[in-house]
Amino acid sequence: MDNQISLYIHIPFCQSKCYYCDFASYANKNDQMTAYVLALKEEIGRYGVLLQNYEINTIFIGGGTPTVLSPHLLRTILQSLFQNFKINTHAEITIESNPGTLELEKLEVLKECHINRLSMGLQAYQNNLLKDLGRIHTVEEFIQNYLLARSLGFDNINVDLMFSLPNQTLKNWMDTLKNVVLLNPEHISCYSLTIEENTPFGKWEEEGKIKLNDEETDRAMYHYAGWYLSKMGYRQYEISNFSKSGFLSRHNLVYWTYKPYIGIGLGAHSFYNGERYHNTYNLDQYIKAKGDLSTLKEDAEEISLSMQYAEYMFLGLRLLEGISIQKFNEKFKISFEEIFGKKVEKLIKLGLVESNKDIIKLTSKGLDVSNMVFAEFLPENE
Missing domain, CATH: 3.20.20.70 (Aldolase class I)
Known part of the structure; x- marks a missing residue:
């Protein structure tokens, strides 16, 4: 929902x-x-x-x-x-x-x-x-x-x-x-x-x-x-x-699973409406703001689509059950194969991820070098 x-x-x-x-x-x-x-x-x-x-x-x-x-x-x-x-x-x-x-x-x-x-x-x-x-x-x-x-x-x-x-x-x-x-x-x-x-x-x-x-x-x-x-x-x-x-x-x-959340309190991070931001890290400033959201909010950034694709991948791959290609396609209304097909192929050859037709997940070898795997999905120009 x-x-x-x-x-x-x-x-x-x-x-x-x-x-x-x-x-x-x-x-x-x-x-x-x-x-x-x-x-x-x-x-x-x-x-x-x-x-x-x-x-x-x-x-x-x-x-x-x-x-x-x-x-x-x-x-x-x-x-x-x-x-x-x-x-x-x-x-x-x-x-x-x-x-x-x-x-x-x-x-x-x-x-x-x-x-x-x-x-x-x-x-x-x-x-x-x-x-x-x-x-x-x-x-x-x-x-x-x-x-x-x-x-x-x-x-x-x-x-x-x-x-x-x-x-x-x-x-x-x-x-x-x-x-x-x-x-x-x-x-x-x-x-x-x-x-x-x-x-x-x-x-x-x-x-x-x-x-x-x-x-x-x-x-x-x-x-x-x-x-x-x-x-x-x-x-x-x-x-x-x-x-x-x-x-x-x-x-x-x-x-x-890349769902929205709101962070309340000092320095708390939020991900809401495709935007990421956090509250001030200054304690006195936080107290003085008395809950005024516009005063508290810092570093708001709209997340580009290519970054959303990447984040969906490397957050989802933290889960041992992996990510579903079908769910990716449904969420972003785009072809997974087109965006990440080659990268996944490369990672499969290296023995770092495995895939059946729908699910992609880390292998035990991939778990040991997970940060290296995640970096593969980052957009090259951002």
Whole structure:
């Protein structure tokens, strides 16, 4: 249906910034939380009017760490969403959280305000590695928060994990996966550490202070996750994501299947009416704007058709089921063969993608060099 859309809500606060993080987030800005939530409420109200004919299918509240907000502020945001939008009764509503921030009262507020999916950032099962990452929690706190959430009836929990960390061995990674699987979450995400420039890790790598895993170890960790999680009943449905049957991340599927979404909050990105834009990254400016969409909106660009074709391909190919040629033709009213036929032929010869008559998907070799495959679809003159 064309009248369905998804929402991403950004909460830019953390207790402490992890050494690898380059998201729009701040530690030690607790004094601005209330003003931020009031500005967020205003923006939610404006979008409520703009999207009054739309039904909301998925909501993802990310950050930062949304659960550093007080129970009162969390309730304010969630009630505002329900007051301003037509939210589908079966909508998936996710909130990100870090262990150590999920005490009983907060979890009760989340439950009462219709949060039905928790995404918990664990990253590793060894306290020394968590400390090396600048995480503020211990494994013990994660277990405590996880079991508390379960006892309150949260029955759709994702656990985020990272591999290829400095000082992490393959055995560490195997132990992390084994211990997380014992807790039986519905969904597990496994990301390879990426070093971003403007982060402590970026600086330390440049100074030679941290030693990263080589490509071979990184791939061994990735392949082990695929093999082990599959053996334990988790299906890999996207490059970094594994789920039990019926628990795929519906919100993330919106991104991968090239559907529209609106980002609300500091620096949040939107893809709507063939246009991409994001909100200001300046916290004071965001608060001062009081939800005025024209003041908040930055870098709006209309996406050319050739770029839309490319994005459809490399987002869709992240999914292990691949993309359908027929759906591509229907969406863009154009011949897939004409645009990408030669490129796909080349990638098939290289053993990076495979195709039956309708479906094109990455091979296991293609999964390992997915960025190289995606680059093939980029328009040459843009």
